[in-house]
Amino acid sequence: MKPIVFSVDDSDYINKYDGTSHKIWNETTGPMLPLRASIRKHYLQQQGYKCAYCRMLKRENHGLSWDVEHIIAKSAHPRFLFEPENLALACKECNLSKLDQDVLTGALRPQAFYPRDKESYKIIHPHYDKYEDHMEIAHFSGKVIYMPKDKHKGRETFIMCNLLRFSYEYGEWKDFSYAITKKVSDFLNSCAPDATPQEISKFLGTINFTINPDFAENFAP
Numbered sequence: 001m002k003p004i005v006f007s008v009d010d011s012d013y014i015n016k017y018d019g020t021s022h023k024i025w026n027e028t029t030g031p032m033l034p035l036r037a038s039i040r041k042h043y044l045q046q047q048g049y050k051c052a053y054c055r056m057l058k059r060e061n062h063g064l065s066w067d068v069e070h071i072i073a074k075s076a077h078p079r080f081l082f083e084p085e086n087l088a089l090a091c092k093e094c095n096l097s098k099l100d101q102d103v104l105t106g107a108l109r110p111q112a113f114y115p116r117d118k119e120s121y122k123i124i125h126p127h128y129d130k131y132e133d134h135m136e137i138a139h140f141s142g143k144v145i146y147m148p149k150d151k152h153k154g155r156e157t158f159i160m161c162n163l164l165r166f167s168y169e170y171g172e173w174k175d176f177s178y179a180i181t182k183k184v185s186d187f188l189n190s191c192a193p194d195a196t197p198q199e200i201s202k203f204l205g206t207i208n209f210t211i212n213p214d215f216a217e218n219f220a221p
Contacts, residue, residue, distance in 0.1 A: 006084075052094075071125060104121060122156040124153050135147070146164075
């Protein structure tokens with residue numbers, strides 16, 4: 001994905017930013033309006049109208065469907081507010097789940113440059129990682145299942161962006177929580193390739209929710 005190259009006018013505005021007052025991002029008048037719009041337009045095109053974290057396709061252009069995502073939270077490191085490789089487009093649901101959670105594997109010094117080593121991130125970085133190396137998206141008769149391929153970036157993205165919500169919506173689960181998300185994530189990492197639907201159903205029975213029986217059949221690897 002190509003990072004945005006700012007226009008002359010946008011660059012002039014960005015160069016005046018003090019690196020600390022990240023709340024200017026939410027201004028509803030002035031130069032921030034066209035600047036946010038240009039960022040949204042660029043990354044929508046680069047990402048093919050797919051969310052950086054769940055990869056769901058949405059054809060809308062407006063900010064009611066999309067959030068300009070700061071991969072490293074702007075509240076924690078405001079100096080990266082306009083860093084092109086810290087920007088991406090996320091759907092409202094993924095962005096709301098991720099919020100200001102820490103995505104870094106280690107502490108970042110106050111004056112450090114933006115970390116461009118993909119190993120510095122707990123989650124799948126939209127610019128540095130290949131999504132399919134860490135996450136598999138399976139479709140079963142209109143149902144969507146996200147299956148982390150590893151215990152690190154895949155699992156952390158699954159939990160941090162609450163990708164279990166797709167199983168909730170399409171699998172007709174009655175309720176879910178962060179604890180359930182983590183437990184299912186652990187199960188996905190340890191599930192044997194030849195696990196039977198009966199074994200899967202037995203595991204799901206240990207969690208306090210009701211599941212559509214057809215969903216358990218389609219959950220098998």
